[in-house]
Amino acid sequence: MSRPDRAPRLVVVSFLLSAFGAAGFAASYVLGLGNAALGGCLGAAFAFLALGLARWSNLIDAAEPEYVEERDVGPTAQDQYDAFRRALTEQPVPRSRVLWGALATATAAIGGAALFPLRSLLPSMGTDPDDVLSRTPWRAGAHLVTEEGVPVRATDLEIGGTVTVFPEGLDPREHVDTTTVLVRVEPADLDLPAGRADWVVDGVVAYSKICTHAGCPVGLYTDTSHQLMCPCHHSVFDVTDGARPVEGPAPHPLPQLPLGTDASGYLIARGGFSGPVGPSWGNH
Amino acid sequence: MVSLLPRPRPMRKLDERLGIASVGRDVLAKVFPDHWSFMMGEVALYSFVFLVVSGIYLTFFFEPSAAMVTYHGHYAPLQGQDVSAAYASAVRLSWDVRGGLLVRQAHHWAAHLFIGSIVLHLCRIFLTGSFRRPRELNWTIGVTMLILAIFNAYAGYSLPDDLLSGTGLRIFEAIAQSIPVVGSWLSFLIFDGEFPGHEIIQRLYVLHVLIVPAVLAVLISAHLAILIRQKHTHFAGPGRRHSNVVGSRAWPSYGLRSLALMAAVFAAVLLAGGLLQINPVWAWGDFDPATITAPSVADWYILWIEGALRLFPPVEFHVFGFEVPNQFWPGVVLPMLVFGSLYLWPWLDRRWTGDREPHHLTGRPRESPLRVALASAMLTFLAVLLVAGSEELLVQWTGWTVAAIRDVLRVLVFVLPLLAGLVGWWLAESLRRTDLGHAVELGGRDLVRGLPRHGRRESA
Numbered sequence: 001m002s003r004p005d006r007a008p009r010l011v012v013v014s015f016l017l018s019a020f021g022a023a024g025f026a027a028s029y030v031l032g033l034g035n036a037a038l039g040g041c042l043g044a045a046f047a048f049l050a051l052g053l054a055r056w057s058n059l060i061d062a063a064e065p066e067y068v069e070e071r072d073v074g075p076t077a078q079d080q081y082d083a084f085r086r087a088l089t090e091q092p093v094p095r096s097r098v099l100w101g102a103l104a105t106a107t108a109a110i111g112g113a114a115l116f117p118l119r120s121l122l123p124s125m126g127t128d129p130d131d132v133l134s135r136t137p138w139r140a141g142a143h144l145v146t147e148e149g150v151p152v153r154a155t156d157l158e159i160g161g162t163v164t165v166f167p168e169g170l171d172p173r174e175h176v177d178t179t180t181v182l183v184r185v186e187p188a189d190l191d192l193p194a195g196r197a198d199w200v201v202d203g204v205v206a207y208s209k210i211c212t213h214a215g216c217p218v219g220l221y222t223d224t225s226h227q228l229m230c231p232c233h234h235s236v237f238d239v240t241d242g243a244r245p246v247e248g249p250a251p252h253p254l255p256q257l258p259l260g261t262d263a264s265g266y267l268i269a270r271g272g273f274s275g276p277v278g279p280s281w282g283n284h
Numbered sequence: 285m286v287s288l289l290p291r292p293r294p295m296r297k298l299d300e301r302l303g304i305a306s307v308g309r310d311v312l313a314k315v316f317p318d319h320w321s322f323m324m325g326e327v328a329l330y331s332f333v334f335l336v337v338s339g340i341y342l343t344f345f346f347e348p349s350a351a352m353v354t355y356h357g358h359y360a361p362l363q364g365q366d367v368s369a370a371y372a373s374a375v376r377l378s379w380d381v382r383g384g385l386l387v388r389q390a391h392h393w394a395a396h397l398f399i400g401s402i403v404l405h406l407c408r409i410f411l412t413g414s415f416r417r418p419r420e421l422n423w424t425i426g427v428t429m430l431i432l433a434i435f436n437a438y439a440g441y442s443l444p445d446d447l448l449s450g451t452g453l454r455i456f457e458a459i460a461q462s463i464p465v466v467g468s469w470l471s472f473l474i475f476d477g478e479f480p481g482h483e484i485i486q487r488l489y490v491l492h493v494l495i496v497p498a499v500l501a502v503l504i505s506a507h508l509a510i511l512i513r514q515k516h517t518h519f520a521g522p523g524r525r526h527s528n529v530v531g532s533r534a535w536p537s538y539g540l541r542s543l544a545l546m547a548a549v550f551a552a553v554l555l556a557g558g559l560l561q562i563n564p565v566w567a568w569g570d571f572d573p574a575t576i577t578a579p580s581v582a583d584w585y586i587l588w589i590e591g592a593l594r595l596f597p598p599v600e601f602h603v604f605g606f607e608v609p610n611q612f613w614p615g616v617v618l619p620m621l622v623f624g625s626l627y628l629w630p631w632l633d634r635r636w637t638g639d640r641e642p643h644h645l646t647g648r649p650r651e652s653p654l655r656v657a658l659a660s661a662m663l664t665f666l667a668v669l670l671v672a673g674s675e676e677l678l679v680q681w682t683g684w685t686v687a688a689i690r691d692v693l694r695v696l697v698f699v700l701p702l703l704a705g706l707v708g709w710w711l712a713e714s715l716r717r718t719d720l721g722h723a724v725e726l727g728g729r730d731l732v733r734g735l736p737r738h739g740r741r742e743s744a
Contacts, residue, residue: 281468282609
């Protein structure tokens with residue numbers, strides 16, 4: 001840039017195009033144009049601004065030398081450091097242990113007291129998380145209903161069919177731990193753990209839908225292999241064998257819900273789940 | 285009454301009151317080294333600026349509440365449905381607020397750029413040894429900001445209460461409650477009881493828009509104040525010594541270039557926000573604890589933890605009567621190891637090299653084959669975990685089963701980092717030897733790329 005007072009053309013043109021882009025953004029807004037027009041115009045405005053500034057800066061660089069700055073960071077000179085020490089200790093501070101100890105006690109007590117209101121972030125007093133996590137509202141006699149509240153019969157499912165159910169009368173969003181998946185298989189294919197032979201109605205088995213690994217809904221069922229898979233981390237459970245984990249990171253089976261029917265053939269629970277629902281927790 | 289005296293100019297007025305001309309002169313004359321790799325931190329800084337400005341706009345429209353409302357707006361499939369206020373307002377922001385979608389998408393893209401540029405900045409600092417004495421403090425501040433940035437991005441995309449973010453929160457709960465001894469209490473403290481509770485959106489919101497950004501702003505200020513006090517490192521070269529900094533002055537050339545970079549960052553995120561769809565919450569649907577999107581893939585900065593959760597074998601055992609859940613190892617221990625080793629690195633490096641001297645000349649990566657090897661190994665390790673986090677894509681491409689791919693990845697997660705480390709070491713070492721050979725030919729003078737442009741001027 002031999003004549004620094006002459007405006008570099010590319011820089012000027014870039015800035016003008018930038019202003020044009022900004023005007024385009026305003027116009028797009030007023031006209032109610034789509035997201036692409038808004039983002040394209042404002043993005044172009046900034047892009048041309050960047051171009052102009054970068055070019056301008058390069059022109060200055062080309063005309064200027066490199067600069068050298070000395071680095072003076074390092075320890076302070078000894079006499080200044082001594083002066084600092086003196087300022088710190090000139091007024092004698094008592095070395096009494098009792099005094100400092102009392103001050104430490106006061107600050108620690110205030111800090112500790114300030115932690116108490118944190119308790120208000122937890123649910124009301126008397127709630128033990130271990131209790132809450134260990135139990136679900138499933139009770140003997142509870143009807144199994146779909147998310148829309150429709151009761152279910154075993155014959156509503158075809159062989160290989162699944163449906164997600166909840167205990168009747170409870171809001172599914174409030175009681176996520178009740179989420180249960182029903183799967184119907186050929187009764188002959190079942191090979192359940194001992195004592196669960198009568199937990200089945202017409203080949204329908206019920207398991208918690210909350211994965212025992214990280215809590216995602218176990219949403220994918222493969223009919224041919226009788227396997228439920230969690231799409232989050234790909235744990236696989238065998239529904240014919242008490243939802244035993246056969247692949248992936250889940251360490252525990254999905255808890256099973258014992259099933260029965262009422263007088264009209266609608267499915268009911270005959271008790272709670274066979275174990276705690278969902279992932280393990282660290283003070284279990 | 286018009287005064288005939290010339291009006292004092294604003295600078296003069298300011299100096300009369302504050303006496304800042306001398307400091308101001310020092311600031312304008314501050315020298316910045318010219319090297320492209322020094323720009324990564326600035327990209328992060330300007331992404332943060334954009335995140336704050338766009339985020340403030342979003343707060344005017346987003347409602348952080350789990351209360352159920354009926355959606356009315358332009359997005360027809362949701363018309364008249366009962367969803368949470370958070371989800372309804374996020375959809376309204378995207379479909380009914382003019383310009384809202386642009387700001388929302390640009391905000392999300394800026395978050396990617398923020399974390400990405402921090403990671404690249406960290407790699408530059410690591411590979412060039414710029415974390416060494418006297419810059420250990422700024423290194424630890426930087427690692428802290430990386431963690432906060434990842435946390436805040438995660439909190440941010442959990443807010444809209446869509447199906448994807450709800451699933452992410454569920455996994456977060458499982459990880460929180462896996463911590464031995466305190467797990468369930470901690471998770472109840474965060475969620476106000478059993479998942480999902482009613483409070484989590486509001487709590488994440490306060491963290492996302494107030495607490496974490498405020499802490500980040502304080503840490504950025506400290507990071508920059510320390511940088512200004514210590515001055516930049518620079519690469520060796522003619523006249524570039526331990527005791528000086530060579531480059532452009534803050535005003536005008538470097539300042540203009542930095543403003544150009546800011547404008548370029550804004551341009552990039554706005555163009556992306558306008559043209560590239562990201563996180564279409566209306567398409568995921570609102571959060572329903574009983575359903576899930578498949579495939580469900582998290583954002584990359586958190587995806588490596590997802591990958592580790594998938595690869596970790598199904599083991600679980602008891603210690604002193606307490607259960608150590610499976611998800612504790614990949615979900616808690618792994619991030620602690622990764623970030624813990626980053627925090628400790630300046631001191632581990634010192635122990636390894638025995639080098640306790642202050643360094644202001646920054647090295648080329650090849651000068652430390654060990655660091656090149658470690659960085660290659662770590663990045664490869666994380667890359668394999670990212671691949672594990674998106675296994676379903678591999679299933680689509682290869683036609684293999686999930687189980688087969690997982691078995692392969694369980695091997696690769698150890699083998700590939702080892703190989704990458706060896707290759708990195710070999711590459712750095714052979715480059716270093718080539719350099720030494722040249723140096724002998726040239727008579728032992730130090731090797732320098734880039735000669736002074738037009739001479740040199742003292743800037744002090």
